[in-house]
Structure formats: C-alpha cells, structure tokens
Amino acid sequence: xxxxxxxxxxxxxxxxxxxxxxxxxxxxxxxxxxxxxxxxxxxxxxxxxxxxxxxxxxxxxxxxxxxxxxxxxxxxxxxxxxxxxxxxxxxxxxxxxxxxxxxxxxxxxxxxxxxxxxxxxxxxxxxxxxxx
Numbered sequence: 001x002x003x004x005x006x007x008x009x010x011x012x013x014x015x016x017x018x019x020x021x022x023x024x025x026x027x028x029x030x031x032x033x034x035x036x037x038x039x040x041x042x043x044x045x046x047x048x049x050x051x052x053x054x055x056x057x058x059x060x061x062x063x064x065x066x067x068x069x070x071x072x073x074x075x076x077x078x079x080x081x082x083x084x085x086x087x088x089x090x091x092x093x094x095x096x097x098x099x100x101x102x103x104x105x106x107x108x109x110x111x112x113x114x115x116x117x118x119x120x121x122x123x124x125x126x127x128x129x130x131x132x
Contacts, residue, residue: 001093002071008103010066012074017093019086020045036085045082045125052079054122065108068116075118079126090120 006012023037024044032048045051053075064072071092074080080092097103104110 001095003095004097004103007067007070007094007107007109010070010107012070013078014074015050015078016071016074016080017083018080019084019088019091019093020082021085021087021089023047023082023085031081032083038085047082047085049082050079050126051082051123052076052126053118054124057119057122062117062119064117067104067107067109068118070107071116072118075123092116 002012002016022039022041022043022045023035024046025037025040026035027037027044027046028035029046029048029050032046035047037044037047039045053072055076057076059069059072062068062072083093094104
C-alpha cells in the first residue's frame with residue numbers, strides 16, 4: 001500500500017499492489033494462492049503477476065504530478081503485484097489518511113483510484129515474483 005507519508009515525501013521505496021479489471025480467468029502466479037479472475041480476452045493478467053515499468057524511461061519525459069512521479073519511479077525500481085480483481089484497469093492501493101489533512105490533493109491526486117498519467121504501454125510482466 002502507498003502510505004500518506006510516502007506521498008508527502010514523493011518517494012515510495014517498495015513494490016506496489018494494484019487491482020485490475022483484466023484478471024485472467026483460471027490462472028495465477030506465485031505468490032498468489034487463488035484467483036477470482038474472469039477476464040478471458042487478450043492481455044489478461046494472472047493474479048500474483050509482478051509488472052514493471054520500463055526502467056530505461058525518464059520520468060522527466062512525462063507530464064507527471066508529484067504522486068504520479070513517485071508511483072512511476074517505484075514501478076521502475078520495485079514493480080507492482082496484481083493482487084485483486086476490480087472495476088478499473090489498474091487501481092493502486094493507497095492508505096486512507098487518519099486525522100489531519102490528506103496529502104493527496106497537494107500531490108496532484110483527487111482520489112486514490114484516480115486515472116494516473118503513466119505510460120501503461122511500457123509495462124512488462126516479470127517471469128517471477130522476485131524480479132527475474
């Protein structure tokens with residue numbers, strides 16, 4: 001999960017998790033233990049898949065707000081695991097702020113399931129959960 005303090009700092013130092021509406025039917029990858037995937041079309045993502053944003057890309061080449069840049073860089077360094085089937089193509093899991101002011105608006109997000117300006121066509125699925 002992306003923590004509020006990470007959004008405030010603009011740095012995420014770990015792999016991310018996301019839900020997707022493209023969960024592949026009947027297939028999963030470790031570390032997933034089960035799947036409720038119901039997408040049978042091309043490009044389906046087995047739950048448990050670790051994806052990575054092309055590490056050769058420069059975040060400066062994209063018009064990113066602070067939060068998008070943090071997610072962009074984390075996706076390059078650590079990747080993200082498909083952990084759930086949901087209603088959006090890709091929805092990252094963000095911490096719900098407890099007390100105080102939410103850092104999301106200041107970082108350019110209106111909500112945690114907002115469509116982010118990331119180069120989705122530059123994602124690749126890694127062969128194994130450990131990045132190999």
